[in-house]
Amino acid sequence: MVTAPPRVTELLAIRGLRVTFRAAGRDVHAVRGVDLSVAEGETLAVVGESGSGKSVTMTAALGLLPENAEVEGSIRLRDRELLAMDERALRSVRGAEIGVVFQDPMSSLNPVHTVSRQIAEAIRAHSDVSRGAAHARAVELLGEVGIPDAKARADDYPHQFSGGMRQRVMIAMALACGPRVLIADEPTTALDVTVQAQIVDLVDRIRRGRGMSVIWISHDLGVVAQIADRVTVMYAGRVVEQGPCADLFDAAVHPYTAGLLRAMPRLDSPAGAELEVIRGSLPDPEAQPEGCVFAPRCDHAQEECAAARPTLLPLVAGGGHAVACHRSGELLDHGRVVPARLGGSPTLRAGADNPRPSGAVDGAPAGEAPAAAAAPAPPPAAEAPAPPVVVALDDLRVHYRGRGSWRRSAAPVRAVDGVTLDLERGRTLGLVGESGSGKSTLARALLGLEKTSGGAVAFGDQVLHTMSAVGLRDLRRTAQMVFQDPAASMNPALRVEDVVSEPLRINRRGSVAEQRVRAGELLEIVELPRELGRRYPHQLSGGQRQRVAIARALALDPQVLVCDEPVSALDVSVQAQIIRLLSRLQSELGLSLLIISHDLAVIRTIAHRVAVMYLGQIVERGNRDDVFGRPRHPYTRGLLDAVPVPDPHRRSRPVPLAGDPPSPVAPPSGCRFHERCAFARPGLCDTTPPPLEEQRPGHWTACHLADEIAASSTAPDPARSATG
Amino acid sequence: MNARRLGLARLGQYAIVLVVAVSLNFALPRLMPGSPLALIAGVEVGEMTPEERAAVTADAGLDEPLVVQYLTYWKSILTLDFGYSFRQGTPIEELVLDRLPWTLLLTLTALVVAGAIGIALGAFAAWRRGSRWDVGSLSFMIALESTPQFWLGMLFIALFSVSLGWLPSFGATTPGVELSGLAWAADVAEHAVLPVLTLSILSIPAVYLSMRYSTLSVLGEDYIRTAQAKGLRPRAVMLHHVVRTALLPVTTVLALRLGWAFGGTVVIETVFSYPGLGRLMYDAVSARDYPVMQGTFLVFTIAVLLANLLADSLYPRLDPRTRV
Known part of the structure; x- marks a missing residue:
C-alpha cells in the first residue's frame, strides 16, 4: 500500500489487487497484491517478465477476466469503482473510457470484417450515430494514425495491411471513442524495430495531442525509457518498485530492477561487456510465499526476506520513488553510486557483507546459471x-x-x-x-x-x-x-x-x-x-x-x-x-x-x-x-x-x-x-x-x-x- | 482479370474430375459380378439358348467392344439420352426426374432443419463450454451420431404410425386417391413428416459437432478479446465476431452435404418405402440394371461436383483472406 498522498489528478488507480485463477482444485496466484496508478496525461510503463501479472492486472481493469478468476482489491477510474460495476456499466467504460491495443495486430483484428467496419462498430457501441457517420469517423481516425490514403484503404481487410499498419488500425480503433486512458499491452513486441520506433512515436504524439493517459505494458526497458513518465516494475504478481522514469533508470534500488537493467543487452554498453545473469526462475505460481517473492533469486536476501512480505514504501517520505524491499535503506546507500545505466558494474552483486547463498539454499530449480561459470x-x-x-x-x-495459374x-x-x-x-x-x-x-x-x-x-x-x-x-x-x-x-x-x-x-x-x-x-x-x-x-x-x-x-x-x-x-x-x-x-x-x-x-x-x-x-x-x-x-x-x-x-x-x-x-x-x-x-x-x-x-x-x-x-x- | 483466369483454371479442374467420374461410372457396373442377362430375359442365364443369349446381349449393346461401349456411353450422355431401364423399359431420364423431386423434398428439408438446429445448438454449447448444457448436449449428440438410421426410422413408425396412428408409415402419397391443391399438399406433407424427422435428427450431430468445435476455436482468438474490449454487447460479439467466423468451416460441411442430398438416402427411403432416388438406386443395384445405376450415379456425381463448386465460390465471399 503506497502511503504517498493520492493525487487529485489520479485517473486510474489500482489498490491491493489480487487475482487468483481457480481451476481443478489448484489456485494460480497471478496477481498477489498490486498497487499502481496513472495520472491524467501521463505515460505509465508497467514492466515485467512473463508471469509478472502485468497483463492480468490490465485485463482485470477491463473486467475481461475469465469466470474462474477471483478478484479482490480496488480498481477506480476517477471516482468510480470498476470492480463493483455490473456488466452493463463496465461495457460503457470499455472502449469508451479505456481503450486497449494488444500485442499482435494480426490476430487481434477480425479477418472477415473490413477495418473501417471494425472501427465503426466501436463507435456505434457507445454512441447513437448512423452507419454513414461512423464510417466517416473511422476514415478520419485512420488518417490520424497515419494510414496513407485512408479513404481508399478503409474498406480493406486486415490481411491487406502490413504489420505496422495493422497496429495503427488497432490504435485507431482504441481511440474511436476518445478514451481517457489507453492501455497498450506489449504493442510493439510483434513488430520490427524500425516499425516499433514509428508506433512509439505515434502513441506519444497522440497522447500529447489528446491529453490522454497511457499505460504502456512492456518487457522492453529500452522502449520504456523512451516513452514513460513513471515506471512500475512487477515481479511474480507484485509491484517491487515504482517511480519516475529517470529515478528508476538512474538509481534502481530493488535488486530485481537493478538485475534486469544489467541483464539486458544494450547498444550503449561497452563492447564485450558481460551480461549479468539473474539466476533461477520465477516462483511457482501456485505457491503463496510469505516473504518477498524475489528472495529465492536475490543476492541480498536475509532471513527477514523469506519471513515477511515487504511493503511498497517511498524511499523519501512523500516521494514518488517507492520500493518493496526490506533492505532498500542499505541498498539505497550503496545503490546511489551504482551507475546502472552503464551496466556491468559489480556494486549490486554479492558484496562482502552479502555472501552469495549457496546453490542448495536458494530453492531455485534447475536452469540456474552459476555466475562463476561465466x-x-x-x-x-x-x-x-x-x-x-x-x-x-x-x-x-x-x-x-x-503463385500463378496452372499454366504460367x-x-x-x-x-x-x-x-x-x-x-x-x-x-x-x-x-x-x-x-x-x-x-x-x-x-x-x-x-x-x-x-x-x-x-x-x-x-x-x-x-x-x-x-x-x-x-x-x-x-x-x-x-x-x-x-x-x-x-x-x-x-x-x-x-x-x-x-x-x-x-x-x-x-x-x-x-x-x-x-x-x-x-x-x-x-x-x-x-x-x-x-x-x-x-x-x-x-x-x-x-x-x-x-x-x-x-x-x-x-x-x-x-x-x-x-x-x-x-x-x-x-x-x-x-x-x-x-x-x-x-x-x-x-x-x-x-x-x-x-x-x-x-x-x-x-x-x-x-x-x-x-x-x-x-x-x-x-x-x-x-x-x-x-x-x-x-x-x-x-x-x-x-x-x-x-x-x-x-x-x-x-x-x-x-x-x-x-x-x-x-x-x-x-x-x-x-x-x-x-x-x-x-x-x-x-x-x-x-x-x-x-x-x-x-x-x-x-x-x-x-x-x-x-x-x-x-x-x-x-x-x-x-x-x-x-x- | 487474374480472378477470371483462376476461375477458369478451377472449372478446368472440375471438368477433369467429371471425366474421370463418368469413366468410373461406366466401368464400375461392368466390374461387378453377375450377368445382367438373367434380369433382362427374366430367366437364369443357364436356361437360355446361346441364340437367345446373343440376341439379348446385342439388343443391350453388350456385345460391342468395350471402347465402342464407352464412346456410345459418352455420346448418349452428351445428347442427354441415357437409354432405357433393362428391367422396366422406361427411359432413364423419366425415372430419375420422377424420383428426384421426392428425394429433394426429404433431403433438402432435412438439410435446412438440421443445419439451423445444428449451428444454433453447436454455437450455444461452445459459448457455454463446460457447463451442464454443453456436456449434456455433447453426450446426446455423440449418442445420436451412432444411432442407426433404420432403427430410429422403425422406432418412429412403431410409435407414430402403429401405436398412435397419427401419421402414415409408407409412400409419398396416399395410394388410390386423387387429390389436388391444398389437400394434395397436406397429404404429401403428412407422408414426409416421419422420414424428414428421422433424417433431420440424424443429420444434426455432424453439423453440431463441427459448429461447436469451430466456435470453440474462434472463442480463443485474440480478436474476440478485442471485440469485448471495445465494449460490444455479448450478443454483438457472438453474432458479428464469433458465429460469423465460426461458420466458415461449417459452410463447407453443409455445401458438401447438399451434394449428397441428391443421392437420396437409401436406408430412410427403404424403411419408409419412399419413392426417391435412393430406392431407385438400391433397386437398380440389386437387379444389376446398368443404365439405371449409371443414370442415378451420374446425377449423384454431378450434384456432388456442383456442390463443391458452390462451396469453392462461396468461400471467398465469406473469407476475404481467400480472395485473389
Missing part, C-alpha cells in the same frame, strides 16, 4: 589472423515459385538473392535484418533444408547441392539448428532425455543405455541437472526448454550451430543466461555459430562478425565493432537508430526508417534500399545496384554514397562511441 564475451575486434572457414556461401540464391508461373519470390558469406571456426556470425529480409531462408539453405536456386553452400571442399543423400546425412551431423520457439520444436510426448538423444537414435549411435548416458552428459553440458531428463518438455520453463534444444543440437558433436532467434521468445533475465551459455559452449567446443536475430543488442553482445541483410541481399558486413561503431550503410544506421536506448536522459528521436520493406517478388531497381533511403541520389541509386565492396579493410558495404555519407554525418552519437 564465459568470456566475444573479444574486441580480432587482430589475430582469421580462423579457418568452416562453411562458405557463394552467391547463394533461394527463389520460391510464385508468376514471378518468383527472391527470398535470398545472391549472398556470399562465410562462417569461421570457433567464431560467431550475427545476421540481422527486418522480418522478410530472408534471414531464416538463408539459415535453412545453409543446412541443406531449402532447395537452392543458384550459387553454392560449401562445407570445406564439399559442395552441398552436389552431394548424395548419404553425404547430406553426414553433413547434417556437422551442422545443427536451434529454433526460436523451443516448445514448438519438441515432441511433447517424449521425455526430455529422449528429445536430447533422438539424434543419436536416428543415427544409430550406441546402445539405448549409452544413448541415455550421453543424454545425461548433454544436459549437464547445458547446465541442467540430469534428473530433468525424466520430465516432459511442458514441465520445463522457457529457458530450460531452450537449453534442452541446445543439448539436442549438440548430440552429434556438430561443428556448426545455426540459431534462429534463439532468445527472442525468452524473458530478459533468461536471455542473458542463454547468451552466456552459447558463448561458453563456443569457447569450450570450438563451435561456429550463425545467430539470426532481429534484436541488434543481442547480436552485438554475442557476435564477432555481423552481416546486415535487406531484401535477400547483404548490404553490410564486417567486424562487430566496425558495423555497430562505424556503420556505413544507411540501412544499418537506420536500424541502429531505431533501437530504443534504455536511458531516459537520451530521448533522441531520430527520424525512424519510414515505411516497410518492399516486396521480394519485385525488388526495386538499382539499390534495393533506395526508396527508403534519405540519401538516395536519383539517376544513380535507383538505376545501378551497388556492389558489396570492401570499402574499408574487413568492412564490406553495398552503397554508392557510403563515403559521402560518412563525411557529411554529424558528430558521432555517444551511443556508438561507447562501442569498441
Whole structure:
C-alpha cells in the first residue's frame, strides 16, 4: 500500500489487487497484491517478465477476466469503482473510457470484417450515430494514425495491411471513442524495430495531442525509457518498485530492477561487456510465499526476506520513488553510486557483507546459471589472423515459385538473392535484418533444408547441392539448428532425455543405455541437472526448454550451430543466461555459430562478425565493432537508430526508417534500399545496384554514397562511441 | 482479370474430375459380378439358348467392344439420352426426374432443419463450454451420431404410425386417391413428416459437432478479446465476431452435404418405402440394371461436383483472406 498522498489528478488507480485463477482444485496466484496508478496525461510503463501479472492486472481493469478468476482489491477510474460495476456499466467504460491495443495486430483484428467496419462498430457501441457517420469517423481516425490514403484503404481487410499498419488500425480503433486512458499491452513486441520506433512515436504524439493517459505494458526497458513518465516494475504478481522514469533508470534500488537493467543487452554498453545473469526462475505460481517473492533469486536476501512480505514504501517520505524491499535503506546507500545505466558494474552483486547463498539454499530449480561459470564475451575486434572457414556461401540464391495459374508461373519470390558469406571456426556470425529480409531462408539453405536456386553452400571442399543423400546425412551431423520457439520444436510426448538423444537414435549411435548416458552428459553440458531428463518438455520453463534444444543440437558433436532467434521468445533475465551459455559452449567446443536475430543488442553482445541483410541481399558486413561503431550503410544506421536506448536522459528521436520493406517478388531497381533511403541520389541509386565492396579493410558495404555519407554525418552519437 | 483466369483454371479442374467420374461410372457396373442377362430375359442365364443369349446381349449393346461401349456411353450422355431401364423399359431420364423431386423434398428439408438446429445448438454449447448444457448436449449428440438410421426410422413408425396412428408409415402419397391443391399438399406433407424427422435428427450431430468445435476455436482468438474490449454487447460479439467466423468451416460441411442430398438416402427411403432416388438406386443395384445405376450415379456425381463448386465460390465471399 503506497502511503504517498493520492493525487487529485489520479485517473486510474489500482489498490491491493489480487487475482487468483481457480481451476481443478489448484489456485494460480497471478496477481498477489498490486498497487499502481496513472495520472491524467501521463505515460505509465508497467514492466515485467512473463508471469509478472502485468497483463492480468490490465485485463482485470477491463473486467475481461475469465469466470474462474477471483478478484479482490480496488480498481477506480476517477471516482468510480470498476470492480463493483455490473456488466452493463463496465461495457460503457470499455472502449469508451479505456481503450486497449494488444500485442499482435494480426490476430487481434477480425479477418472477415473490413477495418473501417471494425472501427465503426466501436463507435456505434457507445454512441447513437448512423452507419454513414461512423464510417466517416473511422476514415478520419485512420488518417490520424497515419494510414496513407485512408479513404481508399478503409474498406480493406486486415490481411491487406502490413504489420505496422495493422497496429495503427488497432490504435485507431482504441481511440474511436476518445478514451481517457489507453492501455497498450506489449504493442510493439510483434513488430520490427524500425516499425516499433514509428508506433512509439505515434502513441506519444497522440497522447500529447489528446491529453490522454497511457499505460504502456512492456518487457522492453529500452522502449520504456523512451516513452514513460513513471515506471512500475512487477515481479511474480507484485509491484517491487515504482517511480519516475529517470529515478528508476538512474538509481534502481530493488535488486530485481537493478538485475534486469544489467541483464539486458544494450547498444550503449561497452563492447564485450558481460551480461549479468539473474539466476533461477520465477516462483511457482501456485505457491503463496510469505516473504518477498524475489528472495529465492536475490543476492541480498536475509532471513527477514523469506519471513515477511515487504511493503511498497517511498524511499523519501512523500516521494514518488517507492520500493518493496526490506533492505532498500542499505541498498539505497550503496545503490546511489551504482551507475546502472552503464551496466556491468559489480556494486549490486554479492558484496562482502552479502555472501552469495549457496546453490542448495536458494530453492531455485534447475536452469540456474552459476555466475562463476561465466564465459568470456566475444573479444574486441580480432587482430589475430582469421580462423579457418568452416562453411562458405557463394552467391547463394533461394527463389520460391510464385503463385500463378496452372499454366504460367508468376514471378518468383527472391527470398535470398545472391549472398556470399562465410562462417569461421570457433567464431560467431550475427545476421540481422527486418522480418522478410530472408534471414531464416538463408539459415535453412545453409543446412541443406531449402532447395537452392543458384550459387553454392560449401562445407570445406564439399559442395552441398552436389552431394548424395548419404553425404547430406553426414553433413547434417556437422551442422545443427536451434529454433526460436523451443516448445514448438519438441515432441511433447517424449521425455526430455529422449528429445536430447533422438539424434543419436536416428543415427544409430550406441546402445539405448549409452544413448541415455550421453543424454545425461548433454544436459549437464547445458547446465541442467540430469534428473530433468525424466520430465516432459511442458514441465520445463522457457529457458530450460531452450537449453534442452541446445543439448539436442549438440548430440552429434556438430561443428556448426545455426540459431534462429534463439532468445527472442525468452524473458530478459533468461536471455542473458542463454547468451552466456552459447558463448561458453563456443569457447569450450570450438563451435561456429550463425545467430539470426532481429534484436541488434543481442547480436552485438554475442557476435564477432555481423552481416546486415535487406531484401535477400547483404548490404553490410564486417567486424562487430566496425558495423555497430562505424556503420556505413544507411540501412544499418537506420536500424541502429531505431533501437530504443534504455536511458531516459537520451530521448533522441531520430527520424525512424519510414515505411516497410518492399516486396521480394519485385525488388526495386538499382539499390534495393533506395526508396527508403534519405540519401538516395536519383539517376544513380535507383538505376545501378551497388556492389558489396570492401570499402574499408574487413568492412564490406553495398552503397554508392557510403563515403559521402560518412563525411557529411554529424558528430558521432555517444551511443556508438561507447562501442569498441 | 487474374480472378477470371483462376476461375477458369478451377472449372478446368472440375471438368477433369467429371471425366474421370463418368469413366468410373461406366466401368464400375461392368466390374461387378453377375450377368445382367438373367434380369433382362427374366430367366437364369443357364436356361437360355446361346441364340437367345446373343440376341439379348446385342439388343443391350453388350456385345460391342468395350471402347465402342464407352464412346456410345459418352455420346448418349452428351445428347442427354441415357437409354432405357433393362428391367422396366422406361427411359432413364423419366425415372430419375420422377424420383428426384421426392428425394429433394426429404433431403433438402432435412438439410435446412438440421443445419439451423445444428449451428444454433453447436454455437450455444461452445459459448457455454463446460457447463451442464454443453456436456449434456455433447453426450446426446455423440449418442445420436451412432444411432442407426433404420432403427430410429422403425422406432418412429412403431410409435407414430402403429401405436398412435397419427401419421402414415409408407409412400409419398396416399395410394388410390386423387387429390389436388391444398389437400394434395397436406397429404404429401403428412407422408414426409416421419422420414424428414428421422433424417433431420440424424443429420444434426455432424453439423453440431463441427459448429461447436469451430466456435470453440474462434472463442480463443485474440480478436474476440478485442471485440469485448471495445465494449460490444455479448450478443454483438457472438453474432458479428464469433458465429460469423465460426461458420466458415461449417459452410463447407453443409455445401458438401447438399451434394449428397441428391443421392437420396437409401436406408430412410427403404424403411419408409419412399419413392426417391435412393430406392431407385438400391433397386437398380440389386437387379444389376446398368443404365439405371449409371443414370442415378451420374446425377449423384454431378450434384456432388456442383456442390463443391458452390462451396469453392462461396468461400471467398465469406473469407476475404481467400480472395485473389
